[in-house]
Each structure stands twice: as structure tokens, then as C-alpha cells.
Amino acid sequence: MYSETVTALLFEGGQPRPGIEQTLVDLRKLVVLDNLEKLARVPTVDQVMLVSNYPDLVAAARELGVAVHSPPPGPFHFGRTLQALIHAHRLENVICMGGAAAPLVGPEEFAALGTLLKEHKNVVAVNNVQSADIIAFTPARAIDRIDPPAEDNFLGYLLRESGLRRVLMPNSAWINFDLDTPADLMVMALLPRLGNRLADGLRRLNLDLSRLLLFKKLLRVKGSEIGLIGRVGTTVVSFLNQNFDVRVRVFSEERGMKALGRASRGEVVSVVGLVLERLGPEEFFGFLSRTCQAVLFDTRPVFAQLAPGLTEEDRFHSDLGQAERIRHPFARELTRAAFEARIPVVLGGHTLVYGGLWALAEAVLEEAGKTPVR
Numbered sequence: 001m002y003s004e005t006v007t008a009l010l011f012e013g014g015q016p017r018p019g020i021e022q023t024l025v026d027l028r029k030l031v032v033l034d035n036l037e038k039l040a041r042v043p044t045v046d047q048v049m050l051v052s053n054y055p056d057l058v059a060a061a062r063e064l065g066v067a068v069h070s071p072p073p074g075p076f077h078f079g080r081t082l083q084a085l086i087h088a089h090r091l092e093n094v095i096c097m098g099g100a101a102a103p104l105v106g107p108e109e110f111a112a113l114g115t116l117l118k119e120h121k122n123v124v125a126v127n128n129v130q131s132a133d134i135i136a137f138t139p140a141r142a143i144d145r146i147d148p149p150a151e152d153n154f155l156g157y158l159l160r161e162s163g164l165r166r167v168l169m170p171n172s173a174w175i176n177f178d179l180d181t182p183a184d185l186m187v188m189a190l191l192p193r194l195g196n197r198l199a200d201g202l203r204r205l206n207l208d209l210s211r212l213l214l215f216k217k218l219l220r221v222k223g224s225e226i227g228l229i230g231r232v233g234t235t236v237v238s239f240l241n242q243n244f245d246v247r248v249r250v251f252s253e254e255r256g257m258k259a260l261g262r263a264s265r266g267e268v269v270s271v272v273g274l275v276l277e278r279l280g281p282e283e284f285f286g287f288l289s290r291t292c293q294a295v296l297f298d299t300r301p302v303f304a305q306l307a308p309g310l311t312e313e314d315r316f317h318s319d320l321g322q323a324e325r326i327r328h329p330f331a332r333e334l335t336r337a338a339f340e341a342r343i344p345v346v347l348g349g350h351t352l353v354y355g356g357l358w359a360l361a362e363a364v365l366e367e368a369g370k371t372p373v374r
Contacts, residue, residue, distance in 0.1 A: 005047060005091075005093065006045050006047075006095065007047045007094055007095070008094075008110070009049050009095070009096040009097075010032060010039075010049070010051065010096075011081075011082075011098055011152065012028060012051070012054070012099025013076060014053075019313065020316040020317060021316065023205070024179075024182060024185070024316065025054075026201070027100075027185060027205075028100035029054065029060075029099075030197040030198045031099065031100040031195065031197075031198050032052075032057060033064070034195025034196070034197050034198055035099065035103070035105075036048060036061055036064055038106075038107055039107075040064070040066070041107055042107050042110045042114060043114075044110075044118065045095065045111070049067040049068065050099070051069045051081060052068070052099070053070060053071055053073075053076070058070055069081075077148070077150050078148075078150055078151055078155075079147075079148020079150060079155065082094075082143065082148065082155075086141065093114075093140065094117075094136065094138070094140040095114070095117070095134070096136075096152065097133060097152075100179040101134055101178050101179075102127075102133070102177070102178070103194070103198060104174040104188075104191070104359060105174050106193070109169070109175065112170075113125060113169070121139065122138070122142075122163070123137065123166075123167050124137040124142075124156055124160055124164040124166055124167070125168070126156035126167075126169065127168075127175045127176065128156075129157075129168065130256030131154075131258060131350075132153060132156035132259075133153070133178050135152065135155050142162055143159070145163070146161070146162050151258075153259040154259045157259065173358035173359040173362045174193070174359070176233070176235075176354050176355030176358060177356060177358075178351050178355060180349050180351060181315070181316065182319040183346060183347065183348025183351070183356065184352070185202060185207060186207050186212050187212065187351075189207055190209060190216065190360065190363060191359055191360070191363050192366070208321075211294075211344040211345070212344075212360070214344040215294040215296065215344055215360075216360055216364060219244055219364045220368070221246075222246075223245065223246070224246040225249065226246055226247070226249070226292060226293065227250075227251070227288060227291065227294070227295035227296070227297075228248060228252070228296050229272055229296070230253070230254075230272075230300065230350065230352075231253070231257070231300070231350045231353060232250050232255075232353045233252075233353075233354040236353075236361075239358060239374070240357075240361060242373040243365060243372055243373050244361065244364075249291060249292055251272050253271060253272070254301035257301060266308060270301040270302050272302055273302040276306065276334065277306060281336075282337045284337070285337045285338055285340075286341070288343070288345075289342040289343045294346075295346070296353050297338065297348070298348060298350055298353045299315070299319075299334070299348070300315070300349050302334070307328050307331050311328075314326045314327055315331070318334070318347055319349075321335060321338075335347065
């Protein structure tokens with residue numbers, strides 16, 4: 001018989017290279033431990049399990065009393081691992097997420113997911129329609145109706161297609177913030193609501209926050225012109241329009257490019273990428289500085305089009321403005337031009353122009369003592 005308890009499964013692992021990739025992983029581990037403690041305090045979550053190949057993280061989780069599953073060596077497949085755990089532990093109600101997928105989510109949001117799974121059947125709750133990082137579903141055996149995906153982002157969509165009723169988690173900055181890139185670390189360094197371990201770890205990094213601080217300052221200035229480029233969510237643009245007296249230029253494209261398989265099939269086409277290709281990065285950012293006072297730039301669609309096969313290391317060095325360390329010529333040229341532009345340009349991934357921007361905006365309102373309009 002399958003158990004009616006709610007089980008939270010956190011997945012965190014990989015094979016990071018020494019350097020910036022390892023630094024990011026070290027910070028993600030701190031988020032995982034903070035999240036494990038957070039989940040342990042949620043009354044509607046009955047048990048928590050960590051799935052990881054990091055020995056130090058496994059040991060720390062065990063010290064917290066958390067059950068651990070360490071996958072065997074070799075290529076990791078998210079969907080098949082999840083399916084095996086569901087059957088091995090006879091799970092019925094499952095919350096699964098990347099270990100660092102929700103560094104800002106509070107116990108109340110997790111509690112609501114647990115309540116949903118206990119009170120309803122044949123449902124799948126997700127934090128994002130196209131590319132979910134948090135997926136809660138029941139019955140867990142519904143995973144047998146699909147071809148389990150290699151990565152978690154497409155799981156919610158497949159479960160809905162299998163017949164489960166989709167429920168969207170209440171939209172907020174905290175639900176949509178994920179820790180994937182160095183830019184996300186910079187955003188978090190400017191936010192409240194952090195776990196103790198993560199807050200300490202960020203202080204030790206001594207990140208350059210000057211560009212983000214300028215962007216944040218512009219949100220407070222009436223009539224400021226800000227630019228958003230990449231996989232920009234419409235919800236965050238609406239939030240800005242409701243709460244700030246700024247003009248927003250939005251170039252949104254290729255949302256869901258990973259979850260829909262467009263990136264892996266080489267089908268990404270970016271208008272901004274085409275303009276960059278024609279003008280060159282230096283002229284592009286020169287023109288951009290005539291239209292905006294600051295820009296948040298999710299570079300991943302452009303890189304997928306113009307720098308296919310770009311390494312994670314090069315992407316991360318780009319986010320930090322370390323052009324001299326980037327091997328790919330286009331990524332190096334774009335990064336140098338962005339950091340030499342006449343306006344502050346912040347480079348990053350999807351979270352930068354969605355959950356990260358939203359969280360920064362929430363922080364500005366909180367500092368001003370204002371209640372957000374939602």
C-alpha cells in the first residue's frame with residue numbers, strides 16, 4: 001500500500017569544475033541545508049529526502065536527520081531516479097524540486113503545497129507553466145504514465161498531459177527565484193529573507209554589486225528608463241507597472257526554450273541576437289544606452305543562437321564581467337562591451353529578468369515602507 005504522507009524530495013548534484021562553478025555549487029549547498037531545515041518545520045510535510053552525489057552535503061543532511069539517497073556513479077537521469085524512489089518508498093504525495101530552486105520560499109508556501117496534496121487527488125502544482133522548478137503531484141504513480149524526463153523542468157507539463165489537473169502556485173517573487181547563476185547570487189546579496197547559512201556565505205564572497213545597486217536606485221526614480229532583455233516574464237512587468245513610476249522597454253523571447261527542447265535541438269532564434277550579429281556588441285550597447293538608463297540582460301537565448309556549445313564556465317564568467325577568462329570569442333566580446341557600456345548592464349540568466357528582478361522590486365517597496373499592489 002502506498003503511503004498518504006507528503007514527501008519532499010530535493011535533488012542537488014553534478015560534476016562542477018574547480019573555480020566559479022564550484023563556488024556556485026558551494027553556495028547552492030548552503031541553500032539546500034537551509035531548505036531542509038525549513039521543510040522539517042512544515043507540519044503538512046511528513047518526510048524529507050535529499051538526492052545528491054555530493055559527499056559533504058550528504059553528511060551534513062544526515063546530521064540534520066534527513067533521509068538521503070546517493071545515486072550510483074555514472075550519468076544521472078532525473079525522471080528515472082524519481083520514478084524509482086516513488087516505487088521503492090511507496091510514495092503517494094510528492095513535492096520535488098532542485099535543492100536550490102527556492103532559496104526565498106517560506107514555510108507557509110511549502111505548507112500550502114502539503115495541504116493541497118492531502119486534500120486533493122489527481123493534481124500537479126507547479127511554480128511555472130513552461131519550465132517548473134517546484135512540482136508537487138499526487139498520485140505519485142502518475143509518473144508511470146509518462147516517459148520520465150531527464151531534467152525536472154518538463155515534468156509538470158508531462159504530468160498535466162497525462163491527465164492530472166494543473167494547479168498554479170500563487171505567483172510571487174519568492175516562488176520564481178532560483179539559484180542558477182552568479183547573477184542570482186548578486187541579487188540575493190541585496191535581499192532580506194535569506195537563510196542563515198546562505199547569508200553568511202554571500203558575505204564571504206565580496207561580490208561587486210555596484211551595477212545592481214544602480215539599477216535598484218533607478219526603480220525609485222520617477223520616469224526612469226529601464227531595459228529588460230531575454231526570457232522576461234509578463235507577470236513581473238505587470239508588477240513593475242503597478243508599483244513603480246518607471247518606463248520599461250521589454251525584449252522578451254524564447255521563454256521555455258529549455259523545457260520545450262528548442263535549445264537542445266538548436267532551434268533558438270533571438271531578434272536581439274540577430275541585431276547583435278549585425279551591429280556587433282559594442283555598437284549594440286552604444287545604441288541601447290540611448291534608449292535605457294540600465295539594463296538587465298538574460299544572455300542565454302543569445303548565447304544559444306550565436307555561441308552554441310558555450311560552456312557553463314564561460315557563461316558564469318560572462319555574468320561576472322570577467323571577459324579575459326572567457327574562451328568563446330563572441331561571448332568574450334559581448335561581455336566586454338556590456339561592462340564597458342555607458343549605462344549599467346547586468347548579465348545573467350532567466351532568474352535575473354524574472355524572479356530576481358521581482359525580488360529586487362519587492363525589496364525596494366519594503367525599504368520604502370510600501371505595500372505592494374498585486
